[in-house]
Amino acid sequence: MNTSGQLTRSLAGRALLAAALLLIALLATTGSSLIPGPRELPRADGATGRAWITGDFAPPAGYHDLQDPLRLERVQRATSFTDGDRAIGRAETAWFRTSQPVVRIAVAGYPGNPGLNLRAEFRDTAGAISSIAYRGPDPRETWHEWTLPRPEGTIAVRVLAEDNSSATFGWVAFSHPYRAWPAWVSSSIGALRPLALAALAFLLIQTALGGSVVFGGASALLGGITAAAALFALRKPWALHTPQLWAEDGSIFLVQAEQLGARAWFEPYNGYLHLLPRLVAWLANVTADVAWWPAIYNGCSFAVTLALFARIASSRVMLPAKPALMLTFPLVVGTGEVLINLTNLQWITAFFLVIHLFLEPPKSAAARVYDLLVLGVVGLNGPFAAILAPLFAWRAWREKNRDHGLAFGVVAACAFVQGSLALKAGAALYGAGEPLRPLMFLSVLGSRLVTWTFFGPAAVRALPIWAHAAGGSIFLALLVLLALRPGPGRTEKSWLAAALLLLTAACAWRVRADLWQDDNLVNGDRYFFIPRVLVAWLVVLEFRAAHRAVAWTARGLCALGIALHVPHFIIPAPENYRWTESCDAIRRGVPAQIKTLPEGWYIEYPGRAAKR
Numbered sequence: 001m002n003t004s005g006q007l008t009r010s011l012a013g014r015a016l017l018a019a020a021l022l023l024i025a026l027l028a029t030t031g032s033s034l035i036p037g038p039r040e041l042p043r044a045d046g047a048t049g050r051a052w053i054t055g056d057f058a059p060p061a062g063y064h065d066l067q068d069p070l071r072l073e074r075v076q077r078a079t080s081f082t083d084g085d086r087a088i089g090r091a092e093t094a095w096f097r098t099s100q101p102v103v104r105i106a107v108a109g110y111p112g113n114p115g116l117n118l119r120a121e122f123r124d125t126a127g128a129i130s131s132i133a134y135r136g137p138d139p140r141e142t143w144h145e146w147t148l149p150r151p152e153g154t155i156a157v158r159v160l161a162e163d164n165s166s167a168t169f170g171w172v173a174f175s176h177p178y179r180a181w182p183a184w185v186s187s188s189i190g191a192l193r194p195l196a197l198a199a200l201a202f203l204l205i206q207t208a209l210g211g212s213v214v215f216g217g218a219s220a221l222l223g224g225i226t227a228a229a230a231l232f233a234l235r236k237p238w239a240l241h242t243p244q245l246w247a248e249d250g251s252i253f254l255v256q257a258e259q260l261g262a263r264a265w266f267e268p269y270n271g272y273l274h275l276l277p278r279l280v281a282w283l284a285n286v287t288a289d290v291a292w293w294p295a296i297y298n299g300c301s302f303a304v305t306l307a308l309f310a311r312i313a314s315s316r317v318m319l320p321a322k323p324a325l326m327l328t329f330p331l332v333v334g335t336g337e338v339l340i341n342l343t344n345l346q347w348i349t350a351f352f353l354v355i356h357l358f359l360e361p362p363k364s365a366a367a368r369v370y371d372l373l374v375l376g377v378v379g380l381n382g383p384f385a386a387i388l389a390p391l392f393a394w395r396a397w398r399e400k401n402r403d404h405g406l407a408f409g410v411v412a413a414c415a416f417v418q419g420s421l422a423l424k425a426g427a428a429l430y431g432a433g434e435p436l437r438p439l440m441f442l443s444v445l446g447s448r449l450v451t452w453t454f455f456g457p458a459a460v461r462a463l464p465i466w467a468h469a470a471g472g473s474i475f476l477a478l479l480v481l482l483a484l485r486p487g488p489g490r491t492e493k494s495w496l497a498a499a500l501l502l503l504t505a506a507c508a509w510r511v512r513a514d515l516w517q518d519d520n521l522v523n524g525d526r527y528f529f530i531p532r533v534l535v536a537w538l539v540v541l542e543f544r545a546a547h548r549a550v551a552w553t554a555r556g557l558c559a560l561g562i563a564l565h566v567p568h569f570i571i572p573a574p575e576n577y578r579w580t581e582s583c584d585a586i587r588r589g590v591p592a593q594i595k596t597l598p599e600g601w602y603i604e605y606p607g608r609a610a611k612r
Helices: 004-034 183-208 212-216 218-235 248-266 275-287 290-313 322-331 346-356 365-379 384-399 402-425 438-462 465-484 490-511 525-540 548-568 584-588
Strands: 053-055 077-079 089-093 102-109 116-124 129-133 140-149 154-163 172-175 592-596 601-605
Touching: 004 183, 004 218, 077 102, 102 116, 116 172, 154 172, 218 290, 218 322, 248 275, 248 290, 248 592, 248 601, 275 290, 275 365, 290 322, 290 346, 290 584, 322 525, 346 365, 346 384, 346 490, 346 525, 365 384, 365 402, 384 402, 384 490, 438 465, 438 490, 438 525, 438 548, 465 490, 465 525, 490 525, 525 548, 584 592
Parallel strands: none
Antiparallel strands: 053 089, 077 172, 089 154, 102 140, 102 172, 116 129, 116 154, 592 601
């Protein structure tokens, strides 16, 4: 039998191993950033200041946001997606000198579709030209490297592209030819990161299955908070070390905090209140120089996430496997748009409402006031109080407890405020009046909540929509049935299943995913973050199911999902718009248009009147 000392040493050893794996992942990230990025090939004619391309293509911008794992920040690119898929045209680059054995060109879009053509031409010293057409897979919305062996005797290369298709997915994009370090160098260093993260994920799962102390012990809970916070930061490190504003962070919360002051706290946007972002924006405005505002915005968002982890770890929260539940936040798949930014903080704070459903009544007046204050703040930080109010009402009616009644009262009041504002604003649903397309609706739910979560992005692209619809519906139905079956943990799992059904229905209907032509795993990902985490929670709670087949299936699904997610775990850093340099207009109070994230987003800063 293990003694207390042996158990402590075992946990300490695992903690040291976890720290070592995290250090390897961080060093691998640093090492990858030290490798020089791609460099454009020089022009064969030696001209400077002239366009590298002629024709109808244009640089990618705005909605056309492409994933860039190749680090092409210093490489020019062009796309035929200038007026959506319907745009057509032709592009031809200048000739560029090449002397290395291979030429590299980044490609995106759907060059294999009818009406699209992409090729590279090589020229030798005698002026003879040879052509190589692109025959690789369609890279879709991600830049893919096309590596061409340089034909013997050739000294120059150019790229030609034609887009004669106005059909959906009828576009192609390519880059300036470039040279880069051998792929095996960056691949070898980059492989350390996913390997270390995969080993860490399996270590955490093994630890979570190791015994009851891990599920409820104080040291395990502290370790769970630390590990979840570290992985959360590692998932999106640039949001902390190079913070930038995201979308409405600047165009709404920053501008209105400066223009309206404290009155902005209760200024509705998009039909409801966003109290926490308003408070943070106001706090930054009155306490710090404008250069520090992105750091304050992102730092506060990260701190709220840590507060959520601490809330989950509270001894008053009656949920099992808390360390594993906390780890789902950084380990679940997604684009990462909801992580560490004020604009999407509501998708994180919604879990304070979910967690409160499992909270034991407080034992002091101070704890009671704190509970109600948390409910009030997060209830006014998004529409989720209205969605979850039925569960609070059911709990208050069923348990006849004063604290449950007070909690329902606060949630109901927040729901009334948010609902009244939405009605007053007349906020319309996307696709209002359009009939529901059930097959696409179920397909998107299946792909976003099941296929992508446990089988990776390749499976999403490979399977037809009917397979996502059928497989996802069956999986989610079985998950809910398992949650409702008699046995230990039935109460907790049935509450989570009810929250999953309510939130999934509301979020999917709000975004009207059934009207999409294609699920590219980017559109509206924030609407599926909460349901995806709840699905992961219900699977985690089956780790100790009485039926061994169910338990091992749940463990295998989580292990498979983590392994397939690890290569995409760290979200690539976007372009750095150098906030400390561009924010001076705000400091001086003069009108300006300032670039911010995501790509194509601007702050239309109106300026401010001079103080008298």
